[in-house]
Amino acid sequence: MYSGMTKSALEWQIKIRKFVDNELIPWEVHAEKNSGNLPSDIEKKHSDIAIKLGLPGMGISKKEGGLELSMFEQMIIWEQLGRVTNALCWCFSEAQDWMEENFTPFQKENYLYPLLKGEKKECYAITEKGSGSDVNGSIKTTAELIDGNYIINGEKWYVTSANKADFFFLQAKLKNGKNKDQHALFIVDKHLEGIELIDTPEFTHTFSHHHCIYNFNDVKIPSNCIIGKEDDGMAYTHSWFRHERLGIAARCCGAAERLIFEATKFAKDREANGTKIKDFQLIQSMLADSVTELAATRVLLFEICKEHDNQTDVKILHAKCSMIKLYASEMANRVADRAVQIFGGRGYMRENVAERFFRELRADRIWEGTSEIQRIIIANSLYKRGLENLI
Ligand SMILES: Cc1cc2nc3c(=O)[nH]c(=O)nc-3n(C[C@H](O)[C@H](O)[C@H](O)COP(=O)(O)OP(=O)(O)OC[C@H]3O[C@@H](n4cnc5c(N)ncnc54)[C@H](O)[C@@H]3O)c2cc1C
Incomplete structure (x- = not known):
């Protein structure tokens, strides 16, 4: 028991502990022996429970459809979810407060609300072959603004959960305009032309979530898919x-x-x-x-x-x-x-x-x-x- 525990946080701790103990942990060994995968009905059951609990929007305001939990309460929840192996706790996508603060109405409608409802999943594409620790300096992926669209070119490494995702958060350097060479963050739908899965490397753990390598070759995205200001990526x-x-x-x-x-x-x-x-x-x-x-x-x-x-x-x-x-x-x-x-x-x-x-x-x-x-x-x-x- 942590001395700063609140009544609400304690209730969340008990609720999530029960979910982990009763629903997730019993499937760990099955996942380990099956490349991280669960039977589809079980996977759906886990996801349904998480969505019903409201976990995708734990930090999102109530007016946007979230639970509006404090960071303290959110981490009480994540601590319990951490008790399970094989990433079985990643049975939901989590929308975060910075998305709520910076998404346009179009982005909320098409990405934030679907994340909250479990209708869409996201992944993050920042790392590249030559750019890991040095995110700031060495990213090579570019975004060029041409006739109201951004054209994305580059290769992204280790994109966790990309095999399950519907869209990427993709970081790129601007190729032209007044913010040339600054970093921008984009929402990129995974089905767009020019996006190619290059490799699904094997890693030490046994997760059904892969860490894929993707190529973006002249991928055209509308300018309303940039998040916030151009140079705030x-x-x-x-x-x-x-x-x-x-x-x-x-x-x-x-x-x-x-x-x-x-x-x-x-x-x-x-x-x-x-x-x-x-x-x-x-x-x-x-x-x-x-x-x-x-x-x-x-x-x-x-x-x-x-x-x-x-x-x-x-x-x-x-x-x-x-x-x-x-x-x-x-x-x-x-x-x-x-x-x-x-x-x-x-x-x-x-x-x-x-x-x-x-x-x-x-x-x-x-x-x-x-x-x-x-x-x-x-x-x-x-x-x-x-x-x-x-x-
Ligand atoms: C399983 C997995 C999943 C991942 N998922 C994602 C994802 O979803 N999205 C994403 O964008 N990225 C993801 N990553 C990438 C991850 O964030 C990078 O691997 C990490 O930041 C390190 O970068 P690197 O691998 O290029 O190592 P490098 O940057 O090449 O570092 C190699 C070594 O040098 C050390 N080093 C580097 N710079 C310094 C320095 N200045 N001083 C001292 N030591 C230094 C590092 O600590 C490390 O020990 C994932 C990686 C893994 C392994």
């Missing part, structure tokens, strides 16, 4: 990063909680040399370190969520989202490593939750900015804004 991507970094941190806390729970249960039951392994002090040490690190991470996570809800200066918040993404992802990886160790040989079996999380959590130190990039953001913020603003 990077700002929207930063808003998305902040949200995702908090979400990753919350899911890492959920994963760590599940791992500690399962490893403790196993340690209480398992005997070696006629002794329950829970009584070995080296096992106790691994559990004690794990639970202590998780407790510390949760406090920091929910403090930062409250700062978000109290509208802390966005630049300070940006660094704090990096802090918690860095800390929580590294914590969860340590906890997963210890859990595998506690389970012994069983911890190396794919049907074991520790084995799956051990592989899955590794990406959390890479995507949405690597641990090194988070450290750079934090250090720069320390120099610019001072220690007193970061702690």
Whole structure:
């Protein structure tokens, strides 16, 4: 129990925990053995439950059809969803507050509301072959304004969920006009002419959501598909990063909680040399370190969520989202490593939750900015804004 818990957040925690325990976790091993896929009726059931709960619009205002939950409540939900492996919690698309703030009426009608109703799914195309950590500097994809349309050219890598999506959020550099070389963010329908799936690489985890490589060759999109102002693309991507970094941190806390729970249960039951392994002090040490690190991470996570809800200066918040993404992802990886160790040989079996999380959590130190990039953001913020603003 977190000391800042509200009644509403507690109700959400209980509700989502039940959804995860009763509906999602029972399908993990099936997903693991079937390339991440579930029977279509089960997949639909999960998605229907999530939509009925209102999860696609958890941060969207009530007037736009969302739940208008605080960031604190949203992360309470994502923490519970993080307890399940194989990305089975990605059974809904999440509309985010920056979309509500910046979409035009046309974009709300055609993309935001369908996301809320589960009628459309989105994916994010930012990374390229030569541009990962250095999003700002090295993106090569261009958008050229010709006769009222933007013409998109480029290749995007690792587009998560692109195999299930209806449209991309695509970041490109403007090729002409007064904002030449600035970054813009576009909505690009996936069925448009000139969009080609180049590859679906295999990754360490077993997810039905692929991380595809797409080519955009003279793709023509109407000018009403640009989000906000032409030169604000990077700002929207930063808003998305902040949200995702908090979400990753919350899911890492959920994963760590599940791992500690399962490893403790196993340690209480398992005997070696006629002794329950829970009584070995080296096992106790691994559990004690794990639970202590998780407790510390949760406090920091929910403090930062409250700062978000109290509208802390966005630049300070940006660094704090990096802090918690860095800390929580590294914590969860340590906890997963210890859990595998506690389970012994069983911890190396794919049907074991520790084995799956051990592989899955590794990406959390890479995507949405690597641990090194988070450290750079934090250090720069320390120099610019001072220690007193970061702690
Ligand atoms: C499974 C998966 C899903 C993904 N999904 C998406 C998605 O949906 N959309 C999307 O746009 N992208 C996505 N990505 C891309 C992801 O965000 C990038 O992989 C990540 O930002 C790192 O970029 P990179 O792979 O090009 O590594 P690089 O930038 O080439 O980095 C390589 C190494 O150098 C280090 N490094 C780089 N710069 C510095 C520096 N200045 N100082 C110190 N060290 C540095 C990095 O930390 C890393 O260790 C996904 C990636 C993966 C693995």
